Amino acid sequence: MTDVVLDGVDKVYPGGQVAVRDVRLRINDGELFVLLGPSGCGKSTILRMIAGLEEITGGDLWLNGTVANDLPPRDRNVAMVFQEGALYPHRTVKGNMMFPLEVSGDDRAEASAKVIELARALGINTMIDRLPRTLSGGQRQRAAIGRALIREPSLFLMDEPLSSLDAGLRTELRVEIAALVRSSRTTTVYVTHDQVEAMTMADRMAVLRDGVLEDVGTPEQIYEDPATVFTAAFLSSPPINLLQATLWAVEGQGLMFDLGPQRLTLPWGDKRASALISHHGLPVIVGIRPDTVIPIAPGSPAPSGTVLSGQVRALEFHGHEWLAYAEAGIPTVDANEVGRPERPQVPAAARPGLRDRVRAMFGRPAEEEPVEEHAGHHRRSDLVFRIAPGGRPDRGDRVALAVDMDRVLFFGADGRRITPVHR
Numbered sequence: 001m002t003d004v005v006l007d008g009v010d011k012v013y014p015g016g017q018v019a020v021r022d023v024r025l026r027i028n029d030g031e032l033f034v035l036l037g038p039s040g041c042g043k044s045t046i047l048r049m050i051a052g053l054e055e056i057t058g059g060d061l062w063l064n065g066t067v068a069n070d071l072p073p074r075d076r077n078v079a080m081v082f083q084e085g086a087l088y089p090h091r092t093v094k095g096n097m098m099f100p101l102e103v104s105g106d107d108r109a110e111a112s113a114k115v116i117e118l119a120r121a122l123g124i125n126t127m128i129d130r131l132p133r134t135l136s137g138g139q140r141q142r143a144a145i146g147r148a149l150i151r152e153p154s155l156f157l158m159d160e161p162l163s164s165l166d167a168g169l170r171t172e173l174r175v176e177i178a179a180l181v182r183s184s185r186t187t188t189v190y191v192t193h194d195q196v197e198a199m200t201m202a203d204r205m206a207v208l209r210d211g212v213l214e215d216v217g218t219p220e221q222i223y224e225d226p227a228t229v230f231t232a233a234f235l236s237s238p239p240i241n242l243l244q245a246t247l248w249a250v251e252g253q254g255l256m257f258d259l260g261p262q263r264l265t266l267p268w269g270d271k272r273a274s275a276l277i278s279h280h281g282l283p284v285i286v287g288i289r290p291d292t293v294i295p296i297a298p299g300s301p302a303p304s305g306t307v308l309s310g311q312v313r314a315l316e317f318h319g320h321e322w323l324a325y326a327e328a329g330i331p332t333v334d335a336n337e338v339g340r341p342e343r344p345q346v347p348a349a350a351r352p353g354l355r356d357r358v359r360a361m362f363g364r365p366a367e368e369e370p371v372e373e374h375a376g377h378h379r380r381s382d383l384v385f386r387i388a389p390g391g392r393p394d395r396g397d398r399v400a401l402a403v404d405m406d407r408v409l410f411f412g413a414d415g416r417r418i419t420p421v422h423r
Ligand SMILES: Nc1ncnc2c1ncn2[C@@H]1O[C@H](COP(=O)(O)OP(=O)(O)OP(=O)(O)O)[C@@H](O)[C@H]1O
Pocket: 013, 014, 015, 017, 018, 019, 037, 038, 039, 040, 041, 042, 043, 044, 045, 046, 193
């Protein structure tokens, strides 16, 4: 059992590639902690630094209250499982799982009993005499997990262990892995780019982008109360609507979000008003998840300032629900671009500078300028919403959409939440 603290950890690779910047994290004893982020955000680098496989170029790593930057990997009592859990091909499943115990000179009979017990927990007890090549991908991964866990490490590190498996197996195995590591009370750091895996498995999780921590919290905290636009968008499926607005405090009315051709209003009595007022006259981003907008029957009453309208452009069937895309004439924001330092590898001529992009992003489009071509990078301008059962509109229909203002998220132009984030 162990706790892990990253105190301002940086990683700059020898070629100058900055992979991790000033990461501050505490992973508690016995916790199943997930590092989530898109490809290249530095997840594996962090995991490898914790394992001692990668040098830490700045800051400190603490393991169980001791600085461990220079502790050799063998002295960290860490076990690691990779995407393709490498097994010894000429050893059976049992032979593979026995190996770490043989190396440490454990009693053979006791080791064998332990292997059989763990194999049972992993659902591979009927195949322990088989060679890895005769197993399916999922079975091989179970065996690799068994081999890693058999010597009861203090810290269990998993780098996308399910990513090579098909969707059904991934679902099955993630439930089992979560149950297994929880019952063993082994502190586990689990890397994935899959938001569903992260949300369903984690006790707590961190979202990373470009080597920087965007958010840390329980899955529920991060979903309901995201710290940044990037986090809100990364965890939203179907995608969150991110609308560009200018915020105006209007006497007698409240806080008015000017969305170009449309408006939303929050009354002064709303508990978020005192934080939002600091952005009077400034560009803001209004985040509306598809399940917080509900189509309303034409002519039905709705409180003013809480309704958007649009014309349905496309309908999508997702099995358990229908989604609709409506053209609403509202400029939208690409979460990947907001709050991101300029990426040097992209030729300057190919994209506008950060200031130009921010200005373009929040400048009101000229009347004749089509919104989707605005600012030089892709910008969808459709409002995405869920369709309530029974009331499906047709393509081309005009729809009025009631917005549940209590669940709308407000971000500044830098992508950070304006209202306080609770952790
Ligand atoms: N050995 C290396 N030398 C130089 N740069 C590296 C090295 N390993 C990784 N990087 C770079 O560091 C950054 C972070 O890589 P890392 O593998 O940690 O990301 P990741 O989030 O785990 O991505 P993925 O999900 O694709 O594995 C990337 O830009 C990557 O190209």
